[in-house]
Amino acid sequence: MREVLHTRPQAVPEEPTLEMIRQPIATPFAQFMERWDQAFQCDVHLVGAVGAHLHRAFGKRFRPTLLLLAARGFGTVREEAVLGAVVVELIHTATLIHDDSVDKSLVRRGLPTVNHVWNNDVAILMGDYLYSKAFSILVKQKMYEAMDLLADATHLMSQGELRQIEQKNRLDLTEAEYMRVIDEKTACLIAAGCHYGARSSGASSDVAEAMGRFGRSLGLAFQITDDIFDYLGTEQEMGKAGGSDLEGGKITLPLLTALRNASAADRGRMEEVIRNREFRNGQWPDVVRFVTENGGVAQSEERSAALAEHAESELRHIPDKAAREALHDAVRYAVTRRR
Secondary structure (H helix, E strand, O other): OOOOOOOOOOOOOOOOOHHHHOHHHHHHHHHHHHHHHHOOOOOOHHHHHHHHHHHHHOOOOHHHHHHHHHHHOOOOOOHHHHHHHHHHHHHHHHHHHHHHHHHOOOEEOOEEOHHHHOOHHHHHHHHHHHHHHHHHHHHHOOOHHHHHHHHHHHHHHHHHHHHHHHOOOOOOOOHHHHHHHHHHHHHHHHHHHHHHHHHHOOOOHHHHHHHHHHHHHHHHHHHHHHHHHHHHOOHHHHOOOOOHHHHOOOOOHHHHHHHHHOOHHHHHHHHHHHHOOHHHOOOHHHHHHHHHHOOHHHHHHHHHHHHHHHHHHHHHHOOOHHHHHHHHHHHHHHHHOOO
16 A cells, blocks of 8 residues: 655745844834934924824835845945935935825825825925935935935936826826836835945945846836735725726826737727726726736736846845845835735
8 A cells, every 4th residue: 555645735935024124124223213203303393293194104114124234235234324214215205295295195005195184285395394304414424425326316206206297197108108107206216225225335336236226126016016006905905095096197007918908899998988087986896807807917916026036136246144035025025015
C-alpha cells in the first residue's frame, strides 16, 4: 500500500503594514513626527487648528517613510534626512489640500476635507502656508541638493495638476497621456524623496539616481492601484464614494483600458452613459461591470505589478539588509493595500 504524504499548506505571506515597514526607522520616524508637529507652531490660531485636523485626516506618511528608509539603506539617518521627510510631507499635504479645494471634495480618507470644515479660502491659503514652510526649512538649513530636487518635483506636480484639468472628461485620452499625468502628480515627488534620502547618507550620484527610479516606478504603481480602487473599493475602504474620480472628470487607466478593449457598440453605449452623467443615477454598477468585464481592472493590476517589479529591481543597490527588505515590503504594500 502506497504511503500517503501529508504536507502542510504553505503559509500565505502576511500583507505588510506601515508599522512593519517602519521598524528599521522607528527612532528617526518619531523624530520626523516631532518636527512635523513643530511645522504647525504658529501664532496664527488657524494654522494650529488645521494642523490638528490634518494630523487625523492624512495618516499614511508613506513618502517620509520611503525617504527615511532610503537614508537608512546607505548609513545613518541624519538630521537632514528627517527634515527632508518633513519637507516632502508638507509639499504632499499642500497638494492634497489644493486638490480637494479644486475638486470641491467633501471627504478624504473618511474625514471632512479642509475646504469642507472651513472653506476654500482657508484651504488655498493653508496649502500656500505649507509650501512656503517647506521651502523655508530648506533655505534655513542650507539643504541645497534637496531644494533642487524638490523644487523640480513641486514644479512638475503643479504642471500635472494643470494638465489633468486640461484633460478633464476626455474619453479619447491615451494611456501615454494618463501615465504622464500620474508621473507628474504622484511619482515625481516620491522619486525625489527616495533620491534625496539616499544622497543624505552618502550614496553616490548613480546609486541615488537608481533610488529615484525606484521611487518613480513605485509611485506610478501606487497611483494606478489608487485608480483601481475607484472601481472596486467600497466607500468604507476608500473613505469616499465609488465613482468619485469619474464624477470629477478624471479618466483613469481602468476605464481607458476597458474602452479600448470593448466592442464598438459597447464602447459607444458606455461613452453615452458617461457623457450624460447617467452613472450618477443608479448606473454606477453598470460602469463597474463594463470596466471589469472588458479587462480594465485586470490589465491595470498587471501594469501596476510590472511597475512594482521594476521598482524592486533597483533595490539591489542597497547594502543595508533591514532597509532593503522594508522597501521590498513597501512595494508590496503599495499594490496590495486596501485603501
